[in-house]
Amino acid sequence: MxxxxxxxxxxxxxxxxxxxxxxxxxxxxxxxxxxxxxxxxxxxxxxxxxxxxxxxxxxxxxxxxxxxxxxxxxxxxxxxxxxxxxxTPQPVVEAVAAQMRRGSQFLLPTEDAIAVAEELAGRFGLPRWQFTLAASSANTEVLRIARAATGRETILLFDGKYHGMLDETLLTLVDGEPRPEGLGLPKEAGRRTRIVQFNDLAAAEAALSDSAVACVVVEPALTNVGGVISPEPDFHAGLRALTRRFGSLLILDEVHTHVCAFGGLTRAWGLEPDIVVLGKALGGGIPIGAYGMTEELARFMEGTAGGEGEAADWTVRFAMRVATGGTMFANALSLAAARATLEHVLTxxxxxxxxxxxxxxxxxxxxxxxxxxxxxxxxxxxxxxxxxxxxxxxxxxxxxxxxxxxxxxxxxxxxxxxxxxxxxxxxxxxxxxxxxxxxxxxxxxxxxxxxxxxxxx
Ligand SMILES: Cc1ncc(COP(=O)(O)O)c(C=O)c1O
Structure with a gap:
């Protein structure tokens, strides 16, 4: 009808x-x-x-x-x-109120950071974690890590994606070319971004085959266009094989989907990303973004400072690191909230x-x-x-x-x-x-x- x-x-x-x-x-x-x-x-x-x-x-x-x-x-x-x-999930309300009484932010780590990172490592199978205040900023950072680690500039996305408020992902296909999808974005924002259709492994292969792509960013299932678009049975395995073949990193954006299953769809579907990005519900209502990475990428982040003894001047040391961080990122309140959320709600x-x-x-x-x-x-x-x-x-x-x-x-x-x-x-x-x-x-x-x-x- x-x-x-x-x-x-x-x-x-x-x-x-x-x-x-x-x-x-x-x-x-x-x-x-x-x-x-x-x-x-x-x-x-x-x-x-x-x-x-x-x-x-x-x-x-x-x-x-x-x-x-x-x-x-x-x-x-x-x-x-x-x-x-x-x-108002009660364990989170109580944890947040208690942390607020003890101080919400120090620009120094609290023990909750270890508890949350360990818990996420166990769930998502990626050993090392960083925290931001939103998923958009987590995605900004992981693109930088991918570029620095691979020495490549281009990224590959899937049509219908949304990965947050980043110039280089706020793009839509016009006559097959990525174009800014809002006012105020640089006209050239799409210059280093390729976009192909979800579930199209042949198109992904063509986009990756010149080995110029630093990373592919993909949701396990598309969740920002027409409800949910599920992957076909061989899509993720095929994409993983292609990224390995052409030396691109695979970034899984689980910002929406991590609530689907314990350990997200990464664990439920046995996916093997190099980086997984989380946010939104992770803080039970308190702002937080997070990303987990392989040991190899974590070592790369540590190694870019130039090694022990070198670059003693902090300004030089800072310039030699991947550009990540923000004053309020990984604050004590966000991490207390995330710990309570993981321990008591997202069980x-x-x-x-x-x-x-x-x-x-x-x-x-x-x-x-x-x-x-x-x-x-x-x-x-x-x-x-x-x-x-x-x-x-x-x-x-x-x-x-x-x-x-x-x-x-x-x-x-x-x-x-x-x-x-x-x-x-x-x-x-x-x-x-x-x-x-x-x-x-x-x-x-x-x-x-x-x-x-x-x-x-
Ligand atoms: C898949 C996905 N990634 C990233 C983001 C960005 O999240 P935030 O707006 O919390 O930064 C969103 C927001 O809707 C999203 O759906």
Whole structure:
């Protein structure tokens, strides 16, 4: 069954009007905020991510948050997975409060850094770790390490990727060429970046074959274009073989996917990256980015200082190291939060329980799609299951973009918001929170079902 476009427009107009009408306090705050912040928001994404006016939040608890007009939402966006552990996970709240009382930042290591690095090493199979404040800065650093370690400048990415706010990855293919995908990016940003389609090993081979590529950056599954795009069975093994053959490093961006399984998809799928990048949910709500690397790369980072006794002048020593770091990176508070998150929330049991919720979500979505005779499909990726507006799942960004339906996605989001469910951002997909229960997933499915009924009815 196809959905009548007029029906989408009508329903969206009705739901948008209701959204505004039922949120007078948010709209009042927005007016006030416009006088002191562009678009009335402290960070521009907060307005560009939604087709309706942004809403002001009062508080969150578990898998729910409440807006300033008193509406409560089941959170299926998880602040783009950064709040996958739920709002206010108690062990993290307590660890953060205790660390705050003892001092949050010293520009010196605390013991928690060792605990977190050891725990991540055990989970992800990479022995040595560094910490930042966000995944974007972790990705910035790993590109530099890869360039310094290989002596090459070019990087290879996959169409539909998102790796954060880096000039050289904020690129999109225009007529087959990487072009900056936002204002303010240098026109030449794409000069040393190659982009090919996900799941296309022949294209990856062609891009790597001149041995000019320092590193390939890839997510285990694409998670920023059309929900989730899964790798074909031989994709990661093939990519690993190619990177080894042509001397490029393999960087796995698990910033979104590490919440899927204990040790991320790296461990679940037996992947063998040279570097793995984490962030978002790792701090249980406190900012942190992290990357793990092989012993060989760690030695390279140490060795670039020129060896013992040499370069005693610190300015020379600094210049000879890979350009990494930031004043607040790896602060005591981030690491106390990450330790508590790993020990108490992102546990083997927590991952297994949340993955089961993801299966329940996919089963329910599939059943609802069938009941309403829609030619959509459901994808499954542990806690991160969702739906796609086509009978067949996409293999790459081109296919995902061809079936994307922004007006329909906008309607579904606002429809669900008006009924107490905060759906994922456009291009992403819903995800189960570690704080959610089966009853919460059923609430989502009930609202999803009502939305489909209204759409086809
Ligand atoms: C796969 C991936 N990598 C990196 C990032 C950058 O994360 P952050 O915005 O926390 O720096 C994102 C953000 O959405 C992401 O989805």
């Amino acid at each position: 196809t959905i009548d476009r007029n029906r989408i427009r009508e329903l969206c107009a009705r739901e948008d009007a209701r959204f505004i009408e039922e949120r007078p306090r948010s709209m009042e705050l927005l007016e006030k905020a416009r006088t002191c912040m562009p678009d009335g928001v402290p960070m521009a994404w907060m307005v560009s991510a939604y087709h309706h006016a942004p809403m002001f939040v009062a508080e969150g608890d578990g898998a729910y948050f409440t807006d300033v007009d008193g509406h409560r939402y089941l959170d299926m966006n998880l602040a783009d997975t950064s709040m996958a552990c739920g709002f 083997e049991d927590g991952h297994a329980r949340t993955a089961a919720l993801g299966e329940r979500l996919a089963d329910g979505i599939e059943a609802a799609i069938r009941r309403h005779g829609l030619s959509w499909s459901a994808y499954r990726l542990y806690c991160r299951s969702g739906y796609c507006f086509a009978p067949k799942l996409s293999r790459n960004a081109l296919e995902a973009q061809a079936v994307a339906d922004i007006p329909l996605t906008n309607l579904m989001r606002v429809y669900m918001a008006n009924r107490g469910v905060w759906e994922a951002l456009e291009g992403e997909g819903p995800a189960a929170s570690f704080a959610a229960t089966a009853a919460d997933i059923d609430l989502y499915l009930d609202v999803f079902e009502r939305c489909l009924a209204d759409l086809v009815g």
